[in-house]
Amino acid sequence: DTAVSQTPKYLVTQMGNDKSIKCEQNLGHDTMYWYKQDSKKFLKIMFSYNNKELIINETVPNRFSPKSPDKAHLNLHINSLELGDSAVYFCASSQVFSGNTIYFGEGSWLTVV
């Protein structure tokens, strides 16, 4: 069973559209993250939620809105997509009282045309 799963794996969409990426973890972790890896392969944190509460919000445009309906899910909604949003988005999770090792999903490839 996949520990951290993301859908869709690939997404091609036009500028100006609104899209969502879903993430689920079955590890029982209480903290979830979204990371972005751009075309230069730099991997940067965007958001982190702990028990549905936002605790890390890096300087990300407010077109990006994470939503955590429960601690096993953290979805990423992106409004008014721009060409520069093209990237690979990784969801991740960790458990604060188990060494905080962070486990990543396989990524969602977003291409904005």
Place this chain on the structure above:
Amino acid sequence: DAKTTQPPSMDCAEGRAANLPCNHSTISGNEYVYWYRQIHSQGPQYIIHGLKNNETNEMASLIITEDRKSSTLILPHATLRDTAVYYCIVRANTGTASKLTFGTGTRLQVTL
């Protein structure tokens, strides 16, 4: 979190040990050394972490110098599947979320 310095690339022959160095001269006393790797088109994969003692698991060994200013990740018998970008990260294990700050890593190429 403290910054790390890694060589941009390394080569290793299959079956030999791969020794990947990392400098973290500004590491704080409460910061751990973590290693992750990213195989092409996959998500980052946790390998190992340690505070000051050497650590070993089924994937690798981590050797941390006594002053904690540098460390080495050892893959004892590298295979072609170990070809990946390896990231050395230092961070404190405090709070409800621990932010991993990735650098540029070392691209390890394992060859026949």
